Amino acid sequence: MASYDLIVIGSGTAAQVAVAKVHAAGWSVAVIDHRPFGGTCALRGCDPKKMLVSGEEAIDAARRMAGHGVEGALAIDWPALMAFKRTFTDPIPAKQERRYADLGVDAFHGLARFLGPDTIEVDGRTLQARHVLIATGARPIALGIPGEELVVTSEDFLELENLPRRIVLIGGGYVAAEFSHLAARAGAEVTILQRAAQLLPQFDPDLVGWLTPRFRELGIAIETSATVSRVERTEDGLVVHATRQGAPEFSVAADLVVHAAGRGPDLEALDLAAGEVAVRDGRLQLDDHLRSLSNPRVYAAGDAAGVGPPLTPVSSHDAKVVAANLLDGASHRPDYRGVPSVVFTVPPIATVGLSEEQARRQGRKFRINAASTPDWFTARRLAEPIYGHKVLIDEDTDLILGAHLVGPNADEVINLFGLAVRHGLTAADLRSTMFAYPTSASDVGYMLA
Template structure:
C-alpha cells in the first residue's frame, strides 16, 4: 500500500517551506521530497551564498575607494577563506531544514520524485499517494544547444570552487554574469563576458546600466555584446569558447566557462505526462490560482511555476497563495505589483515597477526624473563615483510607476519604492516623509 498524504511537495526550497508549514499547521498530513540537499536554491546555491561572497568584495572595494582618503594598505580576496565563510552559512542549512520538518511533523523523503498517476508519485521505488501535489522544484540552466556545452560549469559549480581559476568566461549577460564577473575580477581572475544581446543586464534600465558599465571597465572585465557562442572546445590548456559577433569569429581562452544564459523551470525529471500535468512549451499550464489546468490536484509555486519574476520573495508569495487555495478553495491569486529586483554587483543596480519604454508602450502619461549624482553626500562619503537614479511618476495621480537606482545602498532603498508602488503611495507622500539623515533613504525625496 502506498503512503498517503494530504499534500506531497516536490522540492525543499522557499516555496516548499512556506506552503508545507502552513498546511501542516492546519492539520494536513504533508511530505516533502527532494533529490538534492534540503534547503533549496536560495539558501544553498543562490541568493544567500552569493551574498556571503559579495561581502568579501564589498570590503575590498571599500578599502580601494577610500585609499588616499584616510585608509592605507593593500587588501586582497583570499578565495579559500571566503568560500569557507560562505560554507559557514550553507553547510548547516540541510540539517536545520530537515529538523524543522521533523519538528513540524512533516515527513521528508530523499530522492528523485516522478509522477506515476494523477495522484501518485514515486521516490526511490516508494509510492506516495497524494490528495494534492505542489510542484516547487525550482529552475535549472536553460540548455545552450551548442557543441561542447557539457564542458560548461553552472552557477552552482562556481559557488563551490575551492580555488579561483586564472581565466573565467561567462556565457550570458544577466544577473549571474554581472555579479560573478565583478567578484571574480576583484579576486584576481581575468574575466570575459560573452553576451548574445546588445547590452548587459537587459532587465534593468539601459541608462543606469551604462553608468554601471564603467565599473566593469575599471575592473578589467572584457564584456563582448552581440556575441553568440556556437561552440565550447576542451584543450590541453583549458577551454576555447567560440562565438560570432558582427559576422566575425571570436575565440576566448579560459580555464573555466560558466553558464550565465538564463534558467527554465526544472520539470523534466517529473514525468508530468504520467500525472496528467500539461505543459505549454517549457512551462506548466496553470490557471490564475497557480493550479494545473489539466490536473486540479496539482499546484505549482516559485520558479517551477514560472508565473512571476524568478525571485525568492515571489516563491514565498506564491506558496502563500497556494496554501490559501488548498485550505480554503480557490480564491487567492498572486499579485506581483511592486516586486523589486537587484543585481548584486558592487555597487548594486536595482529596479522596481515599470521601465520607461514599457510605460510609454502602455500609453501612460508620466514624468521622468533622472540624474547621475556622485556629488550627493551618499556617494561622496563613500568615494563612490557611480550613483544615479531614474523615477517614473504618473502625471494625474502622482503615483510612483517605476524606480531604477544604481549605487551605494540602492539594494535597500529600492524597497521603499517597492512599498510605494504596491500600496499606491505618491511622490508627494515620499517627499513628505522624514527619513533619518544622512542615510541612503534620505535621498528619496529628491528622487521622487
C-alpha cells in the first residue's frame, strides 16, 4: 500500500496551490481526479467562459461605435470562437500532469473514495494518507423535475460545437446572465426563467435595474418569479413548463435548455461515511481552520468546503490556509473580507463588501454615494449608456463598507474597492490617490465625492 503525507482529491485551483506549498516543504503528495487535470475554472468554467466573452466584447464595441467612426458589420463565428477557446483549454491537462511528474507528485486518474479515516481507494488501488484534502469543486444541484435529463449543464454549453437557435436558461444568477449575453450576441433567441423576483439577486437591485435594459436590447426574455415544473421533448425540440404563484402555467419552446440554477459541493462519490467525515445537508462539517470536525486528518478547500464565496480566488486562499495549517499546526483561519465578485455580461456588473441591506441589518451608520452616470467621460468615449456606481462609506470611520459598479471596466475597478475593504482604506485614502487619466480607475475619486 502506497503511503503519502497528503492526498489531494481534485486537481483544480485549490489542489494546485496546496500541492505546490506542501511539496516545497518536502511532503510526499498524491493527486487524484476522475476528470482531466486542471479543474473547473481552467477547463470548464471562468477561463474558457472569458475566452468566449472576448468575442462578444468585440461585437458589442463595434455596435456601440457604429456611426461614431466605425463602419461595417461583425458577427460571431461560433465554431471558430470555440476553437479559439480550446487553444487555451486543450493543453492544460497534459501540462498539469507533466508538472506533477517533474515534481515527483504521483497523479492518479479515477474516482476516489474513502475506505477508512486515512485510506483512499482509486482505480482499484489503496492509498494511505497522513492527511487528505478534499478539493473536488462543485457540481450542478439537482433540479428535481420531470425531464431533468434533457437539461444540459454549463459545462456542456461551453463545449457546444454549434449554437442552437432557441435557448432557455433555468436560473437567473451569474451563469444565466453571462451565457444569455453571449448566446444572444451570437444570434440565439434566449429566455431566462428565474425563480427569484430579481435577476442577479446577489447584486444591488438598483444596479441590476440599470443593467437590465441591455438584456432587453439583446432580445433576451426575462421571466422572473417563474418556477420550472418540467421539461419535455416534442417533435419540434424541447418545451419548458413553468408556473407563477396565482397564474396559469406557461411554456417556452427551446432547442437547448441549460441548467443555471446553482451548484453545490461535489461530494457524493467520496463515501464520506467510511472516512468518518461528517456531512450535514450536503455540506462538510468543518471547523474554523477548514478541518473536518469529525476526522482531523481531513481538510477541505474551495467549492468543496463551501465556506467562502464560490470563487476561484477563494479556492486559492483556502488552499493557502490549509497548507499553512498542515505545515505549522491548525491555527490559521480563512479571511473572506473584500472578495470582489463579477458577472461578465457586456458591460459587466461587480460588487465587493457589504450590500446596502446587509449594512442596515448590521446597524451600521453610513452614507451612500450612488448615481447612474452615462455622461461621464468613461461612458461617453465608449458610447456606453450603462454606467453607474453605489458606494457605502462608514460615517464614523470613513471606511469603505461596500462598492457596487456596473458599466465599462467595472470588473477591473472593483479590485480597487476590494483592496480598500480588505485593508481598511478610507474614502479619503482613495480620493487622495492619483490615478492615471483618463482611465476608468480615475473615476473612483468622483464615486466618493
